Amino acid sequence: MLADIPVEKETLNALKTMGLTDYETRAYVALTSVISGTATELSEASNVPRSKIYVVLKSLVKKGFVEMSRGKPLQFTVIPPHEVFKRSRNEIKETMDKAEAELNMVYETQIPNVPAPIWLVHGPEKIVNKELEIISRAEESLIIMAGFMFKEEPPKLKEVIQKAIKRGVNVRIIIMPHSIVDEEMIDVSQVLQNLDCDLKLLQIPNIKMVLRDKKEMIMAFSKFSGESAVSKTSIGIWNQYREFVETIEGMYEFVWNNELFKEVKI
Template sequence: MPIKQATINALKILGLTDYESKAYLSLTSLISATASEISEDSGVPLSRTYDILKSLHKKGFLEITRGKPLIYRVVPPQDVFEKSRMKIKEELDEAESEVINIYESQISKSPAPIWLIYGSDKIVKKEIKIIGRAKSTLHIAAGFMFHEEVEKLNEALNKSLKRGVQIRIIAAPYNITDDEKIDISEDIKKLDCEIKTFQIPFIKAIIRDKKEMLLIFCKFKDGSVISQTAIGVWNQYTEFVETITDLYNLVWTMDLFNMTTDYK
């Protein structure tokens, strides 16, 4: 049956050559066959077919049954594509992380390393990126959270804890976002780190390694945060971030927490 060009292109993305694609597609219809049968069905020269099938086996696209002649059996396509999809995603994630680190290490040298980020989704993504870059410390103040944000941050923070990052969190017990209650401290206390509960104002901050910080603000009405008004201020002025970190640690030791719950 005719094969769409998009399918051929997809197989190239998976790392197959033209001949490998032809041989693989032939085997998906034959299911099990000898090299000569695959050569005849695919149009790939027999002199090249053995090496191509050996390469497809190495890449995980087929299995070989020993005998005379050798029998080649296609691996179920769903297994091949799922494995390849995971590998491609891992490679893309690794590449993205490396390129972002290069970009952000250089962008901080620009004349004004302060940027505004609009929208709760983009802000949460930036929070997770910052947490993922932490090497030694994270200081977080959470006066409010967006819906489903706590779960996403917990996952990122757990990864940082496994890397040995020291984390301190000052969190409000709860807040109202878009007229729905979010139990901040109840969910965050699942983390194995230093956490203090205090009804801080409607502001949020994440500070990494005394090198960068993200401040998040929202408008609120009748005690409820309006998430669509969210603005993040991403700051990489090292001197400023160091000062805010020192202030955070000073507040951490103050008596205002004596009447609040302290989790650790």
């Protein structure tokens, strides 16, 4: 550990996540304490061997953590942490976004080639996460029908639906205005009604469904105790069989256009 410099282990790990070696981390932390110093001074402050300190400091200069002033002896000055972390945070995010986009493309290309692209999803958290994932992939159309929703689901759905709308996705929603889950009333309509999309409040069955681009969908069910859904019993069926997805979308269109279910007033 660094001598006389009280730094949490998580801070050291963060610097290593930003691409610093152990010696570079030691030297940068020391510099945040002394602000500026010679290689000899920084070797003593950081416990980095003198035989390594010049290589370490020059590497920090190259990585943008330290500035070097010409002269004899060379003087090294720390770049303020807020500048370093802001730049690194942006670089890490950009790298992760690119990696996510590339791997998602591979994932979405290969999923339909799986011999049986149907999976069971157990539990409310995994079901909601899969719904959010499907919505985030919508490119042209998104249809949602929800006879019930879990406790923290409506605001999460609203956030990703708003992003889909901004991408130009055509969104249509049929929901019950309220859900009772685990004996607790969940107010759905107050969260979703302000979305800039087509929305109907109908007395629909106790199932929920998210379908995008006629390619992919999840349909979820739960056991009920009286009028209350029992969340721990919930199960979702996620699939990418186009024929099945198109059939379910046809059923949705029938409900949407023929007002099969009674409209609910709030």
